Amino acid sequence: MTGRSVTVLRTGPQALVQDLGRPGYAHLGVPPSGALDAPSLRLANRLAGNPEDAACLEVLLGGLALRAGCSCTAAVAGPATPLLVNGVARDSPTHLAPGDELVLGTPVAGLRAYLALSGGVALPAELGSRATDLLSGLGPAPLAAGDVLPLGVPTGVPTGADVLPPVRVPDELVLPVVTGPRDDWFDDAVAQLRAGRWEVSERSNRVGVRLRGTALLRTAARQGCELPSEGLVTGAVQVPAAGRPVVFLADHPTTGGYPVVGVVPPDALPALGQARPGTRVRFRPHG
Amino acid sequence: MRLRRCGTDAVLVEVDSPDEVEAVRAAVRAAALPEVVELVPAARTVLITTRPGGLPAVRRVLAAVDPTHRPPAPSRTAEVPVVYDGPDLALVAETAGISPAEVVRLHTGATYSVAFCGFAPGFAYLTGLPGPLRQPRLESPRTSVPAGSVGVAGEYTAAYPRSTPGGWRLIGRTDAPLFDPRRDVPALLAPGDRVRFRAVP
Known part of the structure; x- marks a missing residue:
């Protein structure tokens, strides 16, 4: 061969x-x-x-x-x-x-x-x-x-490792979230994000982690409004009409038409990629 | 022009029209900042994503942008050959109160701009659609639209790079290579490009 x-x-x-x-x-x-x-x-x-x-x-x-x-x-x-x-x-x-x-x-x-x-x-x-x-x-x-x-041709020498600490997977994730770009679509977005309690849904995948739990409420002026599609970043917390947030992961669509209430920074996303359905989730918003 | 915070390494620029979107996109593109990772125009916004720490450089460029200043016309004009035999051609003609031949004449007579891409790789939303062809989506979307289908919806016209579900009114089909990830230039149509359709038998 x-x-x-x-x-x-x-x-x-x-x-x-x-x-x-x-x-x-x-x-x-x-x-x-x-x-x-x-x-x-x-x-x-x-x-x-x-x-x-x-x-x-x-x-x-x-x-x-x-x-x-x-x-x-x-x-x-x-x-x-x-x-x-x-x-x-x-x-x-x-x-x-x-x-x-x-x-x-x-x-x-x-x-x-x-x-x-x-x-x-x-x-x-x-x-x-x-x-x-x-x-x-x-x-x-x-x-x-x-x-x-x-397989390609090896280019380096394997690292000898004696002890390799595995990734820790907590039962509850507390996700930092920077509010915006559409936090103004929600009644006091910071307070709602801080007070809400969620769980990772089994409908989560590489596109995004769907959360089950508290529905985020829009302001009266934004009820029933439609948002023209706009660009999405990885980590965007998008809120569909029913109010249950989705946190977008690597295979996310490049644009979306629901408001993004905040964005989870890149260094907090690997833990979401390891979160099994049922994992409890809270947000720690930075207003 | 309003800047909206979008996480730690991106900014969403909100403007009032597709022309302003193109002005902002073209200005940021022309600045060729090494910090910029993604530059994504959409209907009324431009998303700019940077490497960590790259936002101040972007903000400096944005501060000098006049969104009402029309950028110079791009050099790239793509021509897309279309067989106008779509399943909704008669519906589009009837809705517009014109003949199918007149629909073809209108659709091939206009010059379009790629406002933005999305929905699927290489799916370009083209603006510049003549008024009578601006029509609503189908009441119930098709579960599968064949690759190459050319359709209209609202203020946009587009060609489907591959088979997906879709609710656009389909007026024709093209065999143009719309997207091939193994080509150096993967997408036939990119934001800012001009596009014309040509009727072929």
């Missing part, structure tokens, strides 16, 4: 190719996409000896099995996730010999583990990225059993 590759034997609920996404094309209607927990993707890459932006696998709730077609290093980051090679538990990073079978178990908490393979996943890039965008269909299709994933 000439090329470096791994073969997918089975996937759990969802396994996707992700990197740091394709920012810079929103004016063409292209979402940024990329890993929801980008710090974990960067860490997995560093452990495997890859550049931080190499393409990895974003594995939702475990269940992924791969067979190595070549000698390579595998590294897992994110929440604490069992890693087995040929049925035996291993620490990360670990070496795979040709024919070895790697299995990622279900994380004890959280949602998404990041598996880096030395050389990175070398599928063709679209608009500079190999990220799978579930909203617009750009990038590779979600992984399926039988897929053969080409």
